[in-house]
Amino acid sequence: MSPEILYALRDPAGVPTQPWLFLILGALTLALHLAAVQVMLGTGALTLRGAYSQSSHWRRLAAHMLTTSKIAVSVAIVIGVAPLLFVQVVYDPFWYTSNVLSGWWVIGFILILIVGYIALYAFYWKNHHLASEGGRSGHWMVLSLALLLLVGYIVHALTNQMLFPEQWMAWYAPDGNIEPTGRQLHYSHPLRFAFFIALSLPVTGAWLLGYRRYQQARPDADADYIAWLKPLAMRLLTLGGVVSVILGVLWMLTLPEKMAWFALSPWSVLALAALLVTVAFPLLLGARIDRGYWGYATFGVGAVALIVVCAVREVLRYVTLVGSHGYDALDYTVHMDWYSLLLFLLTFAVLGGVTLVYMLTVAWQAGQTTGRYSPSPALSWMGNLSIGLLGLWILAYFAIGFYVWAS
Amino acid sequence: MEFIGLYPTWFEPGVGSGWIIGIIATVHVLFSHTAVGAAIFFAFLASYAHRNDRPDLLEFIRRYGLFLLVFSYVLGSITGPGIWYSTTVGSPRGISALIHNFVWMWATEWVFFVIEVIGVYMLVYLASRVDRQTHLRLSIIFGLTSYTTMLVIVGILSFMMWPGKADWFTDTGVLNGFFGANTFAQLAMRTAFMFTMTAVVGGIVAAGFKDAQFKRDVARKLAWLGIGSAILGVLFFRWYMATLPETATLIMSNRMPEWFPIGVIGMLVAVAAYFIMTLLQPRALVATGAVAMTLVVLVFGLWPGEVTRESIRKPWVAGQYVYSNQVIGRDVPGRGIESEIPLLEEHGFLRTMVFLPEHLREVTPDNAVEAGHALALAACSNCHSLTPTGMRPLQDYFTADSDIDAIVDYLHAGLASGNTLYMPQIPFTDDEAFALASFISTLTLPVTDTGATVDATEPMAPTALVRSGVEANAGADSAAGSDTAGEAPSVETSGQPLAALVSSPVAPREMNP
Ligand code: HEM
Numbered sequence: 001m002s003p004e005i006l007y008a009l010r011d012p013a014g015v016p017t018q019p020w021l022f023l024i025l026g027a028l029t030l031a032l033h034l035a036a037v038q039v040m041l042g043t044g045a046l047t048l049r050g051a052y053s054q055s056s057h058w059r060r061l062a063a064h065m066l067t068t069s070k071i072a073v074s075v076a077i078v079i080g081v082a083p084l085l086f087v088q089v090v091y092d093p094f095w096y097t098s099n100v101l102s103g104w105w106v107i108g109f110i111l112i113l114i115v116g117y118i119a120l121y122a123f124y125w126k127n128h129h130l131a132s133e134g135g136r137s138g139h140w141m142v143l144s145l146a147l148l149l150l151v152g153y154i155v156h157a158l159t160n161q162m163l164f165p166e167q168w169m170a171w172y173a174p175d176g177n178i179e180p181t182g183r184q185l186h187y188s189h190p191l192r193f194a195f196f197i198a199l200s201l202p203v204t205g206a207w208l209l210g211y212r213r214y215q216q217a218r219p220d221a222d223a224d225y226i227a228w229l230k231p232l233a234m235r236l237l238t239l240g241g242v243v244s245v246i247l248g249v250l251w252m253l254t255l256p257e258k259m260a261w262f263a264l265s266p267w268s269v270l271a272l273a274a275l276l277v278t279v280a281f282p283l284l285l286g287a288r289i290d291r292g293y294w295g296y297a298t299f300g301v302g303a304v305a306l307i308v309v310c311a312v313r314e315v316l317r318y319v320t321l322v323g324s325h326g327y328d329a330l331d332y333t334v335h336m337d338w339y340s341l342l343l344f345l346l347t348f349a350v351l352g353g354v355t356l357v358y359m360l361t362v363a364w365q366a367g368q369t370t371g372r373y374s375p376s377p378a379l380s381w382m383g384n385l386s387i388g389l390l391g392l393w394i395l396a397y398f399a400i401g402f403y404v405w406a407s
Numbered sequence: 408m409e410f411i412g413l414y415p416t417w418f419e420p421g422v423g424s425g426w427i428i429g430i431i432a433t434v435h436v437l438f439s440h441t442a443v444g445a446a447i448f449f450a451f452l453a454s455y456a457h458r459n460d461r462p463d464l465l466e467f468i469r470r471y472g473l474f475l476l477v478f479s480y481v482l483g484s485i486t487g488p489g490i491w492y493s494t495t496v497g498s499p500r501g502i503s504a505l506i507h508n509f510v511w512m513w514a515t516e517w518v519f520f521v522i523e524v525i526g527v528y529m530l531v532y533l534a535s536r537v538d539r540q541t542h543l544r545l546s547i548i549f550g551l552t553s554y555t556t557m558l559v560i561v562g563i564l565s566f567m568m569w570p571g572k573a574d575w576f577t578d579t580g581v582l583n584g585f586f587g588a589n590t591f592a593q594l595a596m597r598t599a600f601m602f603t604m605t606a607v608v609g610g611i612v613a614a615g616f617k618d619a620q621f622k623r624d625v626a627r628k629l630a631w632l633g634i635g636s637a638i639l640g641v642l643f644f645r646w647y648m649a650t651l652p653e654t655a656t657l658i659m660s661n662r663m664p665e666w667f668p669i670g671v672i673g674m675l676v677a678v679a680a681y682f683i684m685t686l687l688q689p690r691a692l693v694a695t696g697a698v699a700m701t702l703v704v705l706v707f708g709l710w711p712g713e714v715t716r717e718s719i720r721k722p723w724v725a726g727q728y729v730y731s732n733q734v735i736g737r738d739v740p741g742r743g744i745e746s747e748i749p750l751l752e753e754h755g756f757l758r759t760m761v762f763l764p765e766h767l768r769e770v771t772p773d774n775a776v777e778a779g780h781a782l783a784l785a786a787c788s789n790c791h792s793l794t795p796t797g798m799r800p801l802q803d804y805f806t807a808d809s810d811i812d813a814i815v816d817y818l819h820a821g822l823a824s825g826n827t828l829y830m831p832q833i834p835f836t837d838d839e840a841f842a843l844a845s846f847i848s849t850l851t852l853p854v855t856d857t858g859a860t861v862d863a864t865e866p867m868a869p870t871a872l873v874r875s876g877v878e879a880n881a882g883a884d885s886a887a888g889s890d891t892a893g894e895a896p897s898v899e900t901s902g903q904p905l906a907a908l909v910s911s912p913v914a915p916r917e918m919n920p
Pocket residue numbers: 026030033037073076077078079080081083084085087113148149151152153155156157159160192193196197488
């Protein structure tokens with residue numbers, strides 16, 4: 001596909017804001033999506049490991065991890081919507097072609113996700129007393145994890161097919177015969193997929209450190225359980241971190257020829273460094289991990305590392321498409337739309353910020369309270385503010401809407 | 408040579424891509440409206456319970472909350488991206504047009520999604536662990552955010568049908584595309600429907616209450632909600648119809664399956680009867696009945712409703728400038744977008760399409776059927792299945808005694824000029840019309856009294872097809888197959904002789920954006 005053709009596929013409507021903003025938001029929200037995906041997979045695996053254990057600590061962990069995993073699926077899905085949106089804005093020719101070429105799998109993605117999610121709930125329904133009685137019907141959990149992994153694999157293939165315009169025609173019409181059913185996934189890079197999935201291990205390790213710190217803050221904290229959690233979390237973090245890094249290096253070594261430049265570029269070195277810092281971080285902390293809020297810090301560092309990894313992954317895509325294919329994702333015609341941009345920024349930063357801080361603080365503190373929880377007056381005021389902002393938003397919608405309609 | 412940016416085509420030969428997209432969309436509408444309606448109902452109930460010191464109502468919320476979470480929220484939140492995914496493969500340029508115009512509106516909606524997800528889990532998991540005031544605040548936040556997601560998406564859906572203001576084409580700001588009469592009418596209609604769904608699905612949970620007095624109370628509330636919202640829904644639907652362009656009304660009265668209006672009216676009567684029954688006799692509220700009602704609404708209300716909404720914007724798929732078959736059919740000066748029709752008129756599809764094997768760029772007697780197949784995929788298959796199954800199979804519109812020349816005539820007269828109201832203008836060159844006609848005659852076309860069947864088990868060489876066509880037919884105008892002629896009235900804008908060809912009864916339409 002020549003650059004001319006790739007540009008012909010581009011949507012002629014242009015974009016409503018400078019394209020770099022979409023690239024940045026895309027990488028940022030993808031990092032959040034992957035963090036949720038990795039927590040979901042890791043806690044799901046821990047559930048399975050713990051549910052059948054003789055150890056009451058393991059079973060207790062399994063019960064908590066099951067709830068985490070269940071919520072994490074929802075969070076992964078909802079956050080996944082954002083990169084899904086942004087990738088289509090600046091890479092439309094690539095995203096749409098890749099999807100259409102595997103249309104059957106794109107539909108399959110949804111059905112598989114539904115079954116995977118329901119399987120997770122089925123396991124949950126069978127296991128209301130996981131901690132005391134141990135696990136039952138583990139096949140549901142196995143099925144769920146397998147299907148969720150398959151979902152990830154489909155997205156992985158779709159994302160990678162984007163990068164090979166030179167193959168598209170051969171995929172669409174092998175030997176010159178059009179094959180429009182989209183029944184095949186055409187390209188995957190198993191080491192790349194393995195790398196992103198393996199990151200679940202260190203991410204879940206860091207998550208467990210935070211979980212442990214959270215347990216410490218409960219009035220009914222169980223010192224024995226808390227002590228038991230630490231080596232487990234550290235093992236996941238360090239061993240898992242090393243496994244991920246090895247897979248990442250192998251991915252770099254097996255990059256397709258046109259991307260080989262990337263392996264030794266400062267970009268991949270940067271990502272490697274970010275991951276290693278995360279792995280080393282709790283070791284550097286030493287005993288401080290049990291003091292103040294340091295117990296949560298590893299997950300914070302890990303989140304930053306994930307953002308770095310996703311930004312670097314975006315560099316790989318951007319440079320490959322501009323360098324090898326002459327397509328520059330940054331040169332869209334801009335038809336600035338201030339109204340919708342401002343609406344988003346205000347909704348995101350002000351309304352979203354206030355409301356989410358309110359809700360998460362309530363959830364956080366309620367989880368650490370025994371008995372019925374009542375927030376502080378200041379926090380409740382913030383809740384009222386959230387409601388007020390939502391009301392204002394709705395009011396503005398109708399006021400502006402009626403004005404536009406009438407004029 | 409200049410290219411037009413058509414993507415490859417996804418074609419599902421069995422069920423048909425259109426049906427798959429339609430089913431996902433319908434299921435999503437069911438779950439999402441239920442979730443939003445229930446969220447608002449909860450906020451109301453929580454506030455009522457709080458003011459009147461009724462912990463039993465909070466119990467209702469807790470029970471229905473868990474149910475809502477699993478039943479509608481989860482499935483709604485997956486099928487939502489599901490619609491998006493399916494329209495991505497079914498109508499990439501349609502969804503692309505929406506995204507490139509409304510990306511920030513969608514991003515805004517996403518903020519509400521995130522709040523909603525966290526809200527729904529908190530409502531359920533913290534129901535008995537936070538004080539009532541806090542639970543009430545959470546309910547209100549959840550209810551309001553659910554509604555704001557609807558406020559956003561309705562503007563985009565309306566644009567899909569019809570840009571809010573007529574001057575959007577020259578002044579393409581989001582506001583002009585987003586807000587218009589259709590937006591508000593659709594919003595009112597969906598809001599009413601959302602409450603009907605709340606009432607219907609709420610019954611499934613309320614049916615389970617042991618406390619007879621409490622159950623009666625709730626059943627009454629739900630019944631009044633159901634009756635009131637159904638009546639409002641009908642009124643708003645009339646308003647909505649009045650905001651539609653004339654073509655939409657024409658298509659609606661001519662092109663939709665006959666059972667649709669009967670189904671919808673029957674559904675409304677059933678809903679009203681059901682609620683009157685539960686109002687008079689709350690004990691009649693049982694879970695199986697409520698589930699059955701949900702299915703009735705789904706099959707006889709939602710499916711026709713969604714199918715109709717999708718159909719009446721034809722031939723356009725987005726903003727009245729992207730055709731269903733993905734060609735841009737109108738200038739949008741405000742964005743510097745130019746219609747691709749002039750380019751197609753000059754060079755045709757085969758020379759300008761991106762995804763085409765090189766050997767098909769020139770039509771020859773040897774490749775005509777294959778080139779015709781490629782053309783059918785690109786220009787027709789978005790609305791017409793190329794196999795006997797699926798949506799509006801192409802083969803149903805021609806008869807075995809229509810020869811290639813007759814089909815070519817039809818393609819020129821009916822499509823090239825844009826004479827068919829609900830079909831895009833499709834300007835095939837002479838070679839292309841011949842190729843497509845050659846392909847069409849390889850399909851298993853219905854036999855007429857006088858005609859012989861074209862054997863389509865093996866694709867034939869075009870020459871053989873022409874010959875068998877000639878033998879089998881009785882003149883150019885016979886392209887209007889006798890089994891289709893004179894059925895449904897034609898809605899052509901001009902009196903083309905081939906009108907009957909395109910006026911056979913149609914299957915429900917696909918659900919592209
Ligand atoms: C729940 C199971 C899921 C798993 C295990 C999963 C996993 C992944 C993985 C591993 C990647 C990186 C692929 C690569 O770069 O090679 C990815 C990317 C992505 N995921 Fe997910 N995902 C899941 C669900 C979803 C859902 C439901 C959505 C949409 C709502 C979504 C949207 C995305 C998008 C848009 C990207 C790529 C963005 C880009 O290329 O810029 N994912 N996902």
